[in-house]
Amino acid sequence: MRHIAVIGAGITGVTTAYALHQKGYDVTVIDRQRYSAMETSFANGGQLSASNAEVWNSWATVLKGIKWMFTPDAPLLMNPKPSWHKYSWMAEFLANIPNYEANTVETTRLAIQARNHMFEIARREGIDFNHETRGILHIYRDKEAQDNARKVSALYARGGLERREVTPEEIRAIEPTLHGKYYGGFFTPSDSTGDIHKFTYGLAEVCRRHGVQFINEASVERVVHTGTGKDGTGVEVTFSIAPDAEDALPRRETLAFDGAVICAGIGSRAIAAGLGDRVNIYPVKGYSITVMLDDEASQMAAPWVSLLDDKTKIVTSRLGKDRFRVAGTAEFNGENRDIRADRIRPLVDWTRKLFPGVNTARVVPWAGLRPMMPDMMPRVAAGKKPGVFYNTGHGHLGWTLSCATAEIIAAKVADALPVEAPAPMLRMAAE
Template sequence: MSRVLVIGAGITGITTAYTLNQHGHDVVVADRHLYPAMETSYANGGQLSASNAEVWNQPGTLLKGIKWMLQKDAPLLLNPLPSWHKYSWLAEFAGAIRNYRTNTVATTRMAIEARQHLYDMAERENIDFNLERRGILHVYHDRAGFDVAARSNTLLLKGGLERYAVTPEEIRNIEPTLTGTYYGGFFTPSDATGDIHRFTRGLAAAAARHGVEFRHGVEIENMQFGDGGVTALLADVMSAGTRRRNDAERLDVDAVVICAGVGSRRLAAMCGDRLNIYPVKGYSITVQLDDEASIAGAPWVSLLDERAKIVTSRLGKDRFRVAGTAEFNGDNRDIRADRIDPLVRWVHENFNVETSRMTPWAGLRPMMPDMMPRVQRGRQQGVYYNTGHGHLGWTLSAATAQLAAALVDEDLPGLSKAA
């Protein structure tokens, strides 16, 4: 039986570790946090959204970024301060515009496949994660926005997604709690929502029951490569200020799968690979629905307001998640009030919901310039990647975990336990 180290205990790392375990591999998960799902998998928008599979590589995205550069509450905010990483990423982003159609169709197909894998995991392990299979409704405030969406919708349909246009009257019937005025929308009945943190923690617990070993609170200081596999040097994060160089623990494995989100770029460099992931910050608020009026006034159908770039998810009876914005500001995890305020204002503009008790959050999406996740072998023998999912990690992870496990299986056959 081969031993595989999975680096990262977010949604991608946990789905990968679980799948590798089901394929008969001896799996160890290492993460710098003390618990699973403590970074980007903590409080995202909650959407399992094949309907959001359109990649961002369009000229209009670059123009909006320039237009909104000095507007602090803009949906897309680009810090203009020079950075080689940022501007090299943007140059590659522009170069990928030519693949916009192909990548959108491919992402749609992957998202549709991923849903069933995720549902199967949840059912097999009896994971309660506030799943709501009520569809996702995209709303548009004017004809121009709706017409742009209609053109991109042809690519989603080509990818196999069931998605259709709806009138303002149909929008009201689908989600009666909306109080705004809309030109029209698109509805995807097969999409869903859920609590990514609860799912990831539940799947991690299931993986542990099946024999996956977890090493929390450790960082990968270095990796050494040889014909016999990979040696990872693990250092205790809690003792970072006092440990000596030779204190790092040696962990010998046959293979390593890097699923470390925005940290994957640094780890790839250790392995001699270039992985141009950029951290794109997103924000969310989780509103506690403490009174009956708010419980009745919050939507159950998941929404995306295209103009505001804001999404919603209902997480059980008493929680309402609102998320959005994209901020290009490097490895900055600050929760800015001027980025949270638009989310709160949007809630009051569209629903009768009390927001006096809500929790703000910010996370860094690991984005590749072409918006496509990287599931591939590394330059060094025994190194694999499953990372760079951007804003669709929750949506795509259960499918890319299968792809990553298949690569490992080709090189290190396991003893499959999967049904």
């Protein structure tokens, strides 16, 4: 049986490990955190949103970005400090503006494909992740925004997504707890929400029970192509393991594999460079708050239907009876993981304004670094060297797209590295 390393235990890494195991591979997942889904897959906005598949490569986005550059609480913020990586990424971003329509349509198709896989996995494995199938409601505050949304909806329709335009009266009927006046909206009944951390952690436990090995607290230092296997395949992964009570210093290990799939989020760029590949990921920070709905009044005042406020670029998800996730913003500031008060405050203020009956006394802030490619499309492909593969660069849609890209990359691995004497397939279901 071929042995494949998966680098990264976020949503893309764990779904990739699951897909590879289903095809009969021996799989080892290596991650620097103690548990799965502890970085970008920890507390995102929660939306499984084909209706948010529009790529950002447009002149409208560029003009807004320039306007917002010096506004600390703006939806999009860029640190103007010079950085070759940042500005070269931006140049590629601009070069992909002509691909805006095609990439939006393709992302929509991929999102629809992904949710079908995800729902089947959750059903088969009995994974509880606070899944709510109440749709996603986009709200707009003026005619210009609504008119633009119609154009985007036409692209979504080409990708196979149905969503309907709604009036202010229909908005109030769809989500009665929402306060404020709105010009109109679009509602996508087929979209849904869920807790990315609970799903990823739950799927990792399913994988573990059925033989997938996880090496945690292991920081990957390099992945080297050895070419010692059939057809020039073969890689070695060197990593350092955090010291435990008996070890005063980290210990370094190197393991050999038939192949490797890089799912390391923003770390994928450096690993790829060491393998001779260019994966131009830039870290784009997103923020969220989890509002703890500790009293019945707050639980009644918080929405169950997921929202996207077009003006503020804020999204919401209801995660069970007692949690309300509010997320948004995009910050181009390198690998800075600081949780800034001036970026969290707008999320709290927005919650208080649109849902005044929700008590925000207990709020948990979070920030994560989204791995963004300049064309806003995930890198799901083989590398230059045999046995090297990438499933990374999903940006703000990792939760939405992961179950599709995992299947795609597993199929590419199977084409390049057929399973030798495959073991009988195990049905990885919760007993």
